[in-house]
Amino acid sequence: MMRLLEDGSFLYLKGDVEVKLRIRSVATGDDVIKARAAGVSALAAKLFLPEAVEAAKREGVELINLEDVAEPLARVLGDLLRQRRADLLVRFFQELLPSEVTRSYSYYEYSSILTGGAVSSVSFKVEIEFKKSLELFEDVLEFISALAARASDLGMATSLDSRTDPRYKERKIRLEISLNLL
Numbered sequence: 001m002m003r004l005l006e007d008g009s010f011l012y013l014k015g016d017v018e019v020k021l022r023i024r025s026v027a028t029g030d031d032v033i034k035a036r037a038a039g040v041s042a043l044a045a046k047l048f049l050p051e052a053v054e055a056a057k058r059e060g061v062e063l064i065n066l067e068d069v070a071e072p073l074a075r076v077l078g079d080l081l082r083q084r085r086a087d088l089l090v091r092f093f094q095e096l097l098p099s100e101v102t103r104s105y106s107y108y109e110y111s112s113i114l115t116g117g118a119v120s121s122v123s124f125k126v127e128i129e130f131k132k133s134l135e136l137f138e139d140v141l142e143f144i145s146a147l148a149a150r151a152s153d154l155g156m157a158t159s160l161d162s163r164t165d166p167r168y169k170e171r172k173i174r175l176e177i178s179l180n181l182l
Contacts, residue, residue, distance in 0.1 A: 023045070046143040103126060
């Protein structure tokens with residue numbers, strides 16, 4: 001079980017203990033230090049840079065493989081869609097993605113006269129651009145792919161696309177997740 005807190009950290013039930021957790025696709029030493037300063041006791045990531053491992057030992061922060069929390073993370077994503085919390089969906093991805101990448105978000109709610117004007121489905125899209133940090137692309141793509149797969153397993157519609165623009169030496173990832181509310 002996991003839930004997103006307003007500050008962007010997560011509460012994760014590990015065994016019988018609730019652990020305050022930060023999640024990154026790629027963790028740096030700065031991420032570990034910021035996590036400890038925020039009172040977080042664990043950091044989950046797809047990739048831990050060597051400086052993150054050293055800082056975690058020094059600061060007493062537990063490192064967790066992202067695969068171990070991927071399903072609870074997808075459940076949090078589904079809950080945020082169900083609650084129609086676009087603000088927390090943005091916060092969710094702001095916390096997960098490396099600060100070096102550019103990202104944009106869109107959120108849509110769909111309703112029709114057939115449902116009496118009630119919102120019947122919601123959709124959230126994140127586009128991630130790698131301009132200078134191309135070395136992070138593969139790890140972030142692998143993480144986003146795992147998240148999309150888990151979300152799909154939980155009944156959400158997902159669309160994942162990655163592109164390369166050789167003219168500008170950019171790579172992009174686009175993830176759209178939709179949920180039928182009826």
